[in-house]
Amino acid sequence: MKSRVFLYILLALFFAAALPAGAQDFGLQSLGVFHDTLWLANSDTDSAPSPILSVWGCSLRLGLDEKWSVAPEIAFTSVEYFYRDDIAYPAEIEYADAVKTLNILFSVPFGYRYELAEDIIIHWGTGPAFSFKVPYKTYGNASSGDVAGYFMQKGRFFHWEGSADLEWKFFESLAFHVRARVLLPLYRIWDGDKMPLYDGLMLGVGFGLRLVY
Numbered sequence: 001m002k003s004r005v006f007l008y009i010l011l012a013l014f015f016a017a018a019l020p021a022g023a024q025d026f027g028l029q030s031l032g033v034f035h036d037t038l039w040l041a042n043s044d045t046d047s048a049p050s051p052i053l054s055v056w057g058c059s060l061r062l063g064l065d066e067k068w069s070v071a072p073e074i075a076f077t078s079v080e081y082f083y084r085d086d087i088a089y090p091a092e093i094e095y096a097d098a099v100k101t102l103n104i105l106f107s108v109p110f111g112y113r114y115e116l117a118e119d120i121i122i123h124w125g126t127g128p129a130f131s132f133k134v135p136y137k138t139y140g141n142a143s144s145g146d147v148a149g150y151f152m153q154k155g156r157f158f159h160w161e162g163s164a165d166l167e168w169k170f171f172e173s174l175a176f177h178v179r180a181r182v183l184l185p186l187y188r189i190w191d192g193d194k195m196p197l198y199d200g201l202m203l204g205v206g207f208g209l210r211l212v213y
Contacts, residue, residue: 027063034059034208036075036181040090041201047089053077055105055206067113071125075105079133083146087193097140099147101133107161107183123165129183130157131202154191159183159202167210175210 036055042048057075064070080098082091091098109125116122133151135144151157163181170176185200 027069028213029061029063029069030059030175030210030212032059032061032177032208032210033057034073034075034177034179034206036179036204036206038077038181038183038202038204040079041198041203042090043196043199044089047082047084048080048092048095051079051090053079053103053202053204055204057105059208059210061111061210064110069111069113069123070108070127071111071123072108073106077103077105079103081133081147083143083150086150087195088147088150095139097142099135099139099142099144100137101135101147104132104134105183106130106132107159109161109163111165119169121167121169123163123167125161125163125165127161129159129161131159131183132157154187156185156187156191156200158187159200160186169212173212175212176207177210178205178207180205 034057036057038053038055040051040053042050055075055077057073059071059073061069061071078100080091080093080095080100081088082095082098107127107129109127109129111123111125114122114124133148135148138144161181161183163179165177165179167175167177181204183202185197188195188197188199
């Protein structure tokens with residue numbers, strides 16, 4: 001599983017790096033890799049405790065002007081679910097009838113930058129985010145179609161993200177960053193599951209490296 005995730009990250013970076021040389025005219029500022037640790041809120045007491053997710057991903061930042069930018073990113077993690085009463089819930093590791101999913105997180109936050117010092121920058125960002133669950137392994141009598149269908153129905157992949165990012169440029173073309181981020185499950189407003197609005201929320205911190213142009 002981990003080797004597959006790293007392959008996806010390397011492929012994404014390859015295609016991002018293959019942007020035409022003139023891409024900097026459109027504001028290419030950085031390419032990066034990151035790791036986040038996210039808490040996934042689960043309100044159901046008869047399923048797994050709220051999982052802690054290890055998330056690996058890559059990003060690029062495109063400047064729109066001196067202060068504003070857009071920073072699309074893609075990341076990957078894995079969660080096991082089981083299906084009960086037409087709802088998919090996080091599953092305990094030992095649960096017999098579970099579906100293991102590859103979670104693909106894609107977000108497009110728009111950001112504002114503030115320079116604390118010559119080499120230290122704060123980025124604030126907000127924008128739409130999407131969490132797609134792709135089943136790749138089943139246990140017992142679990143149905144991967146039920147789990148995948150649940151999250152695709154009624155837009156249960158749609159979130160809104162907010163983040164704060166502290167970037168330190170310690171070499172001419174290399175920067176280290178730490179961040180906090182939250183992904184709000186907007187689909188809980190309309191999906192009709194009668195779950196608390198925080199169910200499905202993702203909250204956490206992360207760090208990474210960026211090539212700065």
